[in-house]
Amino acid sequence: MKSNVGKLLSTAAIAATISAGATAATLDDVKAKGFIQCGVSTGVPGFSNADSNGDWSGIDVDVCRATAAAIFNDPQKVKFTPLSAKERFTALQSGEIDILSRNTTWTYTRDNSLGLDFTTVNFYDGQGFIVRKDLGVTSAMELDGATVCTEQGTTTELNMADFFRKHKMSYVPVIVQKVDEALAAYDSGRCDVYTTDKSGLAAHRTKLASPSEHVILPETISKEPLGPVVRHGDNQWKDIVTWSLFVQINAEEMGITSKNVAKIKSETNDPGIKRLLGVDGDMGAQLNLSSDWAYNIISKVGNYGEVFARNVGPETAVNLPRGLNALWTEGGVLYAPPVR
Amino acid sequence: MSEKTTSSNKSFLNDAANRALIFQIVLLAIVVFVGYYLFSNLQANLADQGISTGFAFLNQPAGFPVLIHLIDYTEADTYGRAFAVALINTLVISLMGIVLATIIGVIMGLARLSSNWLVARLATVYIETLRNIPLLLQMFFWYFAVLAALPIPKNSIILGDFFLNKRGVYSPNPVTQDGFGLVIAGFVFSIIAAIALIVWAKKRQTRTGLWFPAYWSSLGMIVVITVLALVISGFPIEFELPQKSRFNVTGGMVLPPEFVAVLIALSTYTGAFIAEIVRAGILSVSWGQTEAARSLGLKDSLTQRLIVLPQALRVIIPPLTSQFLNLTKNSSLGAAIAYPELVAVVMGTTLNQTGQAIESIGLCMLVYGTLSLTISLFMNWYNKKMSLAER
Numbered sequence: 001m002k003s004n005v006g007k008l009l010s011t012a013a014i015a016a017t018i019s020a021g022a023t024a025a026t027l028d029d030v031k032a033k034g035f036i037q038c039g040v041s042t043g044v045p046g047f048s049n050a051d052s053n054g055d056w057s058g059i060d061v062d063v064c065r066a067t068a069a070a071i072f073n074d075p076q077k078v079k080f081t082p083l084s085a086k087e088r089f090t091a092l093q094s095g096e097i098d099i100l101s102r103n104t105t106w107t108y109t110r111d112n113s114l115g116l117d118f119t120t121v122n123f124y125d126g127q128g129f130i131v132r133k134d135l136g137v138t139s140a141m142e143l144d145g146a147t148v149c150t151e152q153g154t155t156t157e158l159n160m161a162d163f164f165r166k167h168k169m170s171y172v173p174v175i176v177q178k179v180d181e182a183l184a185a186y187d188s189g190r191c192d193v194y195t196t197d198k199s200g201l202a203a204h205r206t207k208l209a210s211p212s213e214h215v216i217l218p219e220t221i222s223k224e225p226l227g228p229v230v231r232h233g234d235n236q237w238k239d240i241v242t243w244s245l246f247v248q249i250n251a252e253e254m255g256i257t258s259k260n261v262a263k264i265k266s267e268t269n270d271p272g273i274k275r276l277l278g279v280d281g282d283m284g285a286q287l288n289l290s291s292d293w294a295y296n297i298i299s300k301v302g303n304y305g306e307v308f309a310r311n312v313g314p315e316t317a318v319n320l321p322r323g324l325n326a327l328w329t330e331g332g333v334l335y336a337p338p339v340r
Numbered sequence: 341m342s343e344k345t346t347s348s349n350k351s352f353l354n355d356a357a358n359r360a361l362i363f364q365i366v367l368l369a370i371v372v373f374v375g376y377y378l379f380s381n382l383q384a385n386l387a388d389q390g391i392s393t394g395f396a397f398l399n400q401p402a403g404f405p406v407l408i409h410l411i412d413y414t415e416a417d418t419y420g421r422a423f424a425v426a427l428i429n430t431l432v433i434s435l436m437g438i439v440l441a442t443i444i445g446v447i448m449g450l451a452r453l454s455s456n457w458l459v460a461r462l463a464t465v466y467i468e469t470l471r472n473i474p475l476l477l478q479m480f481f482w483y484f485a486v487l488a489a490l491p492i493p494k495n496s497i498i499l500g501d502f503f504l505n506k507r508g509v510y511s512p513n514p515v516t517q518d519g520f521g522l523v524i525a526g527f528v529f530s531i532i533a534a535i536a537l538i539v540w541a542k543k544r545q546t547r548t549g550l551w552f553p554a555y556w557s558s559l560g561m562i563v564v565i566t567v568l569a570l571v572i573s574g575f576p577i578e579f580e581l582p583q584k585s586r587f588n589v590t591g592g593m594v595l596p597p598e599f600v601a602v603l604i605a606l607s608t609y610t611g612a613f614i615a616e617i618v619r620a621g622i623l624s625v626s627w628g629q630t631e632a633a634r635s636l637g638l639k640d641s642l643t644q645r646l647i648v649l650p651q652a653l654r655v656i657i658p659p660l661t662s663q664f665l666n667l668t669k670n671s672s673l674g675a676a677i678a679y680p681e682l683v684a685v686v687m688g689t690t691l692n693q694t695g696q697a698i699e700s701i702g703l704c705m706l707v708y709g710t711l712s713l714t715i716s717l718f719m720n721w722y723n724k725k726m727s728l729a730e731r
Contacts, residue, residue: 086692093389093697114695115389135587146587147507152675152684153692157404161415172507172588173405174598176678177688181480185678188487189506190597192587232390 026098026230026237027071027288035077038064039097042082042179045203046311046318047103047123056080059311060101062301063122063228066244067099069300070293084178086153089114092229099241100229103197105155110229119242121227124324124333126220127159128198130205133215135192140219144169149191151179156196159222183207197224199312199320206317240287247294249336250276251303253327258302265295276339283339294339304334382698397694398423404689406680408596419690426685427707433602433681434668434711440607441667442660445614452619463615470612476673478609483601483677490597493588501581507588509595512579519576526569527562534558602674610667614660621656622648653726661719665712672708682707 030036040048040060048058056078065075081097092100093115103125104110106118129148131137140163150156152175164171174191176182186194187208196204198220205211228245230238251257254273256264265277274280277298278291285291301307308325312318326332352358386393398420405415409425410432451463470478487506491497496505503510541554570576582592625648633643675684682704691700 086688089692089695090697093391109693109695113390113392115386115391143587145585145590152688157689158693161403161405165415171405173407174678175405175407175680175684175689177675177684181676182678184484185487188484189492190487233388 026234027240030071030098034072035079036064036068036071036099037081037097038078039081039083039088039091039100039102040064041102042084044103044179044200045206046316046320047199047203048080048082048101050080050082057311059123059307060103060226060228062307062311063101063241063245064099066248066297066301067241069296070240070244070247070287070289073290073292073296073300075300084153085151086177089116089229092116092231095231098230098237103200103226104229105197106225106227107155115232116229117232117238119228119230119238120245121225122245123199123226125197125199125224125226127156127195127222127224128201128220129193129195129217130186130201130214131193131217133213137192137217140217140221141167141169143171143193145171146192147172147174147190148193148195149174149176149182149186150195151175151182152177154196155222155224160195163221179204197226199226199318202320203312203318236288240289243287243339244297245304246336247276247297247339248301248304248307249327249334250339251294251298252305252334253329253336256298256303257306258299261295261298272338272340386698391695393696393699395696395699397690397696397699400694402690402693404693406685407678408599408680419694422685422690423682423703426680426682429679429685430668430671430681430707431711433599433606433671433674433679436603437606437610437667437671438664440603441610441614441663444607444611445663446618448611448615449618449622452615453622467612467615470609471616475605475609475670476676479601479605479673479677482605483597486597486601493584496584496589501579501592503582503584503589503592505589506597507594508597508600510582510589510592511595512581513591513593514577515580517576517578519573522573523566523569523576527566530562530565533565534562537561598674598677598679601677602671602679606667606670610663610670613663613666617656617659617663618652620659621652621654624655625651650726654723654728657719657723657726661716661723664715664719668711668715669708 038061040056040058043049044058044060046058048056048060050056061078061080064078064080068077069075071077081091083091083097083100083102088100088102088104089110091097100116101122103123104118105125106121110116111118129140129143131143137143143164148160148171150160150173157173157175160171160173174182174185176185179196183194183204185191194201194204198216201216205214205216208214228241230241251261254270254276256273256276261277264273265279268274268277268279271280275283277295278284278293282291284293287293290296302310305327308322309315312320314321322330322332324333326334328335353362383393399418401416402419402422403415404422406413406422406425408429410428411421411425413421413425448463448466451459452467454460454463490504490506493505493507496503496510498504501512535558537558538554541552545551580591582589582594584590629647629651630643633647638646671681672683674681675688678684686700687704691697694700
């Protein structure tokens with residue numbers, strides 16, 4: 001009897017959380033509560049990281065800030081929920097968060113079997129390896145027999161397994177629950193190699209005891225398109241998140257930045273820019289937003305190039321090149337549909 | 341006659357037994373209905389959100405590696421097999437933890453009662469320190485302390501064919517050759533003979549009062565017969581030796597630091613609690629029992645074994661059961677330091693790769709529930725066996 005009651009209570013708890021998540025119209029909920037609840041990582045410098053005051057910053061954080069700017073004209077109307085890799089999807093499914101923006105790889109299974117929808121890509125990444133320089137390894141193909149540390153519950157785990165199997169190399173996997181402990185295990189010498197997305201490697205390297213003694217190997221062993229995720233079935237909300245990002249990419253392509261957007265808005269004759277900034281027509285109404293929603297995103301958060309430079313660019317400790325994440329006009333793959 | 345009439349006049353509902361039965365049925369109906377409602381609600385909501393359900397995923401290839409597997413396992417195996425691997429890892433760490441924690445607990449409990457001032461104080465310090473620090477913290481401490489203290493593979497500590505470094509302890513791996521069956525047969529035979537000897541000695545003692553050192557002699561018999569079988573079959577064991585390779589030491593048997601850290605943390609932590617239980621049990625036996633035993637001429641070791649311990653066990657067993665249950669459940673903390681037990685493999689990796697949250701967590705709950713109930717049942721049986729036989 002006692003165990004039956006326990007089972008009942010837990011089923012009740014699960015059922016309650018799931019049904020809370022089943023409500024549609026996230027936009028109305030968000031407007032009613034006055035902020036966006038944004039699921040982020042527990043700390044990846046440049047992507048989502050809290051400073052000593054508890055203020056979050058990073059490229060993933062700015063996805064939520066841009067959406068908040070579009071809805072509230074205030075990028076600060078976001079509350080953050082730090083999530084480990086294994087908690088993230090459940091948090092979104094259960095309605096605990098409105099947007100999951102946590103360097104999450106877009107894959108077939110995740111998009112189709114979890115009741116979730118990937119919006120678009122805010123960072124094109126690929127998995128790589130980092131090793132100690134004194135091992136003398138220059139290529140991932142030399143890693144036969146190595147011990148590999150990584151975080152649990154990510155695509156990283158499977159890519160690593162696939163890579164070593166494909167090249168008929170043996171390895172010892174050390175899979176740790178949280179990223180900080182995984183990194184500490186690598187740093188203490190438990191593993192020869194640490195593997196995760198290359199952007200993550202660059203970010204995590206700044207956390208190691210002596211970053212200059214480690215080198216990121218040249219191979220990229222997987223495609224990792226990272227992007228924000230929303231619940232399946234709320235198309236309006238998905239469109240808002242998607243187009244908040246597209247606006248930033250379009251703005252960079254048009255040369256509009258947070259600094260010159262006010263000037264351009266008042267002076268421009270370009271019909272495309274006029275449409276984007278809400279001078280002509282009312283594009284915002286299609287998303288149930290104000291007409292100056294795009295203007296607010298650009299003026300408050302900036303265009304994609306500004307976001308990138310501020311968080312992970314060469315000026316920062318993470319120091320990533322634009323690479324694939326440059327505009328299509330500049331050799332990258334960033335290509336946003338036009339606002340028309 | 342009149343009595344019979346009154347009882348038949350009583351309405352059906354006025355009978356206490358009938359009423360009790362009806363209440364039971366109503367309660368059961370409510371429980372079943374609420375359970376069904378919640379379950380169907382869950383199913384409907386999952387279907388609404390397009391989340392697939394069911395246990396079919398257990399037959400799909402897992403694709404992820406597991407550090408420690410006692411049965412064969414590769415990435416090409418299924419999630420079901422990964423589950424089995426994790427279950428075995430949980431069982432192994434729990435069983436070894438229980439044995440070790442009991443040994444530590446008994447020693448420390450006796451030490452705290454010791455008349456030797458230093459020994460008693462040291463035991464007190466051990467117990468109070470370990471009992472009062474969170475277990476997860478202790479696991480991190482052992483893991484990272486062990487890792488920090490050991491050398492990198494290049495500078496392994498080498499003792500004969502044993503290697504010791506950050507990646508673990510590497511020892512020669514015994515590989516059995518033809519003819520090893522004889523050794524196993526000899527070993528099994530000697531154990532059966534030893535049991536027979538102990539039974540015979542006990543029977544003879546109750547009958548005649550004559551004492552025979554059955555335990556020591558049977559231990560000797562097992563060793564002699566097994567060694568003899570080894571010699572006759574010409575030592576049919578070869579050792580695969582660990583060797584240094586580019587990154588790690590390869591070959592041989594490995595004891596990874598994750599396993600060692602979890603085992604040390606679990607057994608020392610639970611051992612501290614068991615020590616207090618043992619101390620309480622022994623103190624609960626009145627001093628008069630010891631004095632009586634001594635006045636009968638029993639020596640100290642026999643006084644402890646025959647008089648004090650059996651009475652103390654009655655007090656010790658029930659709280660000891662709780663500690664065994666705690667240890668089993670606490671083994672799930674191993675996930676934090678990469679020990680691939682149930683929570684790490686099923687609720688961590690499997691849940692994430694498949695998205696089957698409710699099924700994965702349900703499986704884990706079922707396993708821990710079953711494990712705990714099994715331990716409980718066994719300890720209750722043992723408790724009954726040890727309880728005071730009233731004549």
